[in-house]
Amino acid sequence: MPVLRWIRRNLIVIAGLLTLAYMILPNVVVMVFSFNKPNGRFNYAWQRFSLDAWKDPCGVADMCGSLSLSLQIAVWATVGATVLGTMISFALVRYRFRARGAINSLIFLPMAMPEVVMAASLLTLFLNMGAQLGFWTILIAHIMFCLSFVVTAVKARVMSMDPRLEEAARDLYAGPVQTFLRVTLPIAAPGIAAGALLAFALSFDDFIITNFNAGSTVTFPMFVWGSAQRGTPVQINVIGTAMFIIAVMVVVVGQLIANRRKNSAR
Amino acid sequence: MTITEEAPPVPVAEPEIRRPSTRKRLVPYWLLLPGILWLLVFFALPLVYQASTSVQTGSLEKGFEVTWHFQTYWDALTDYYPQFIRSLLYAGTATLLCLLLGYPLAYLIAFKAGRWRNVVLVLVIAPFFTSFLIRTLAWKTILADGGAVVDVLNTLHVLDVTSWLGWTESNRVLATPMAVVCGLTYNFLPFMILPLYTSLERIDGRLHEAAGDLYATPATTFRKVTFPLSMPGVVSGTLLTFIPASGDYVNAELLGSTDTKMVGSVIQTQFLRVLDYPTAAALSFILMAVVLIMVTVYIRRSGTEDLV
Numbered sequence: 394m395p396v397l398r399w400i401r402r403n404l405i406v407i408a409g410l411l412t413l414a415y416m417i418l419p420n421v422v423v424m425v426f427s428f429n430k431p432n433g434r435f436n437y438a439w440q441r442f443s444l445d446a447w448k449d450p451c452g453v454a455d456m457c458g459s460l461s462l463s464l465q466i467a468v469w470a471t472v473g474a475t476v477l478g479t480m481i482s483f484a485l486v487r488y489r490f491r492a493r494g495a496i497n498s499l500i501f502l503p504m505a506m507p508e509v510v511m512a513a514s515l516l517t518l519f520l521n522m523g524a525q526l527g528f529w530t531i532l533i534a535h536i537m538f539c540l541s542f543v544v545t546a547v548k549a550r551v552m553s554m555d556p557r558l559e560e561a562a563r564d565l566y567a568g569p570v571q572t573f574l575r576v577t578l579p580i581a582a583p584g585i586a587a588g589a590l591l592a593f594a595l596s597f598d599d600f601i602i603t604n605f606n607a608g609s610t611v612t613f614p615m616f617v618w619g620s621a622q623r624g625t626p627v628q629i630n631v632i633g634t635a636m637f638i639i640a641v642m643v644v645v646v647g648q649l650i651a652n653r654r655k656n657s658a659r
Numbered sequence: 660m661t662i663t664e665e666a667p668p669v670p671v672a673e674p675e676i677r678r679p680s681t682r683k684r685l686v687p688y689w690l691l692l693p694g695i696l697w698l699l700v701f702f703a704l705p706l707v708y709q710a711s712t713s714v715q716t717g718s719l720e721k722g723f724e725v726t727w728h729f730q731t732y733w734d735a736l737t738d739y740y741p742q743f744i745r746s747l748l749y750a751g752t753a754t755l756l757c758l759l760l761g762y763p764l765a766y767l768i769a770f771k772a773g774r775w776r777n778v779v780l781v782l783v784i785a786p787f788f789t790s791f792l793i794r795t796l797a798w799k800t801i802l803a804d805g806g807a808v809v810d811v812l813n814t815l816h817v818l819d820v821t822s823w824l825g826w827t828e829s830n831r832v833l834a835t836p837m838a839v840v841c842g843l844t845y846n847f848l849p850f851m852i853l854p855l856y857t858s859l860e861r862i863d864g865r866l867h868e869a870a871g872d873l874y875a876t877p878a879t880t881f882r883k884v885t886f887p888l889s890m891p892g893v894v895s896g897t898l899l900t901f902i903p904a905s906g907d908y909v910n911a912e913l914l915g916s917t918d919t920k921m922v923g924s925v926i927q928t929q930f931l932r933v934l935d936y937p938t939a940a941a942l943s944f945i946l947m948a949v950v951l952i953m954v955t956v957y958i959r960r961s962g963t964e965d966l967v
Contacts (some may be wrong), residue, residue, distance in 0.1 A: 409767030477694035488687035507906020514705035640788030
């Protein structure tokens, strides 16, 4: 049977594409159901096509407020974690110092711990300090768990950098600040960008740690969580679809810019 | 370029190698200070507070006091061991499924995709950017009673088998263990695929040719060459999947029922609703200990300690 032989020869490709379909399917469902007009409060079953939600994306009380809050937190958490994480990465790769092992484990441990453990223990600290739960406690928590991921991303890049480039800059009479800004930073930039992107995605999408440390503040993931109990507005799917399209566009544009740079460098 | 702390043994003999000035020697510490302080105060210190909370007794009205009441741990374990076992079981199954599903895709991207490689990579990462809660809710639609998926599984009598095994209930997938494991697998697949892809991509394609030249069948090549070389990816992928999955309660709450509650749910309820802080702290400590022990043993046994 030629069909069977073809299947056997391409087994890995078929299995891989099936996995890809499994990963994409929910996004397709989210997209399709953003055009739904559900009968009840829940948007789980298809009724009929409608553009209502797309015409009025902020028509649900509090949703767009929570979205903008999530964006603000994600931006500040990204800035904080990227700056602190980049500093740590440079120290780890470029210098020798005491307690290196302990510092490495301190950075690794947050990634090796279930989120709920960090969430619960951080809440214990805030309760003991009598801290007011809200924007600031969420931001503190997000910087904390994004930090390790930024360090991992930036460290990989800094490690592969050729230190002779900086020595060459110094030989050409560039000062330490100039060397850092004109040579070191541009070379490390892809790693820093990757770390920042990761931090943004992690912070924006975080639910468990936020849910513990938010008090009565509601971020976008918390809004979605609450709506799963109260009733899911179609607008959630609109936001989800828009996010998906924007993200894909950002990645594609980034790829194009990277490709053009590579070509012009040749 | 590294700046060493040790002064050369006889500084006078080699005048051009000078001990770096104090200011320079302090540079790494200044670079480390803010970030490490952040982790110490908001990651390490909370764990200490939690350890202390777990041995306190009292009530919300009268306040809690440290009484070294270790009984809490025992009570927590005897009350909630089903949720613990369930968490580890679901997370383990999901990790295994992620490996089985993710490996072919990672292999496809690394060796077979050709000029489509970046497109497929984007498709793997893109779902990340839609809130995972929205995507998890989409599974409610996909697995809905009487939906296409359930119908097909029913016609193929798959549900009869899974119901007999206790994974599903008759004619239902939603609100069963299978739905929860399916959601966990879905949510953590990218965490498996990306490290797998990274380690597969590093493999020199000529090794495959060499194996073929030495009369290895494709299966033998995979077993003796490709898979062993991808081990670092397998190890970090399984860790990145298992650790978050074991503490997750989103999938269990959204796709499961009260019979599929995982330990994360219990911790959340105890902490935020029941306000029984000592029990919640004890549970979370046990979870942490179990996961850390399993991770350590796993890393030791797989022999990739340089991973960290």
